[in-house]
Structure formats: C-alpha cells, structure tokens
Amino acid sequence: MTDAVQAGMEWVPPVGMLEVPAAHAAVIRGLFELAAFVADHPELPAPMVRATLHTPREFDRELPEAEQYQAARAFVDQLAAVLGVTPMTSLGGSHYTAERAMGPVSVSSCAITPAHMAGWQALMSYGDSVQPEAAPADGAGGAR
Numbered sequence: 001m002t003d004a005v006q007a008g009m010e011w012v013p014p015v016g017m018l019e020v021p022a023a024h025a026a027v028i029r030g031l032f033e034l035a036a037f038v039a040d041h042p043e044l045p046a047p048m049v050r051a052t053l054h055t056p057r058e059f060d061r062e063l064p065e066a067e068q069y070q071a072a073r074a075f076v077d078q079l080a081a082v083l084g085v086t087p088m089t090s091l092g093g094s095h096y097t098a099e100r101a102m103g104p105v106s107v108s109s110c111a112i113t114p115a116h117m118a119g120w121q122a123l124m125s126y127g128d129s130v131q132p133e134a135a136p137a138d139g140a141g142g143a144r
Contacts, residue, residue: 046104053079053109065114072096072111079109092116 018028038046055072063071073087073096080087080098087098094116099108112120 049105051105051107053107055109055111069111069114076109076111079107083107 018025020028034047034049038044053075055075076087076096076098083098083100085098085100087096089096094113096111097108099106
C-alpha cells in the first residue's frame, strides 16, 4: 500500500492504495459502498452480511467427481486455518463447512458430497413439473 491515489480509485480509504487483484478490489469497493449505505440510513435496521467463498471453479472442470470433493474440502480446510476455526461436518455428513462470525458479518465456505449434490440436482429436475392452476381473470370461483 502507498499513500499515492490513482485515478478511479477514490473509493479507497485514506490508508492508501491497495494492491490486490481486480476481483478483490471489487469486493472491497462493494463493502465500502455497503458501509456508506448503512451509515447514511440509520433509520433502517442494520443488515446481517454473509460472505461465501465458493470453491475455485477449476475443481469442477478438471477433476473427477471424487477428487473435486477432496479439493473442495482442502479449500475449506485452508479457509478454516485463515479464519482460525475448525471445520464442521453436518450431522448427515453431506456438508463440510468452515464459518466464522464477526459480529453480524459471517464468512464461510462449504464442500458438499457428490452423492448429496446428485440427489439435490435430481430433486431440482422436477422443479418446473408442477404448475399452479391459473386464477380466473374475473376473480370468480371462490373457495374450493
């Protein structure tokens, strides 16, 4: 970080210029904008903020399913170490999660077993199969 201000980076706080990848800078900017919004609107309830770090997408494309899950678990372990928490396995064993709350702000990541994900995808494949009956245009019909 330096005290020099570069064009287009006025949103950076007075601590100086952050040298981070563009994706990180976009998140930091969004957090500053959220902070400004919260400060400007004390009449609204304070929000709860949840940041989810998704496992890197290259796991999905390059590895067999079982290895994708192990790579995702390794990512959760890495995040847990950075956050200073112990990863937790859900009661059914389908979710492996690291999460840390910092007041009303939480940071988490989750690895989901291939079997559980396949079951969820199968369930969601029926998502558009049942459609509600359209209500009559004139509002007639009453209770059934």
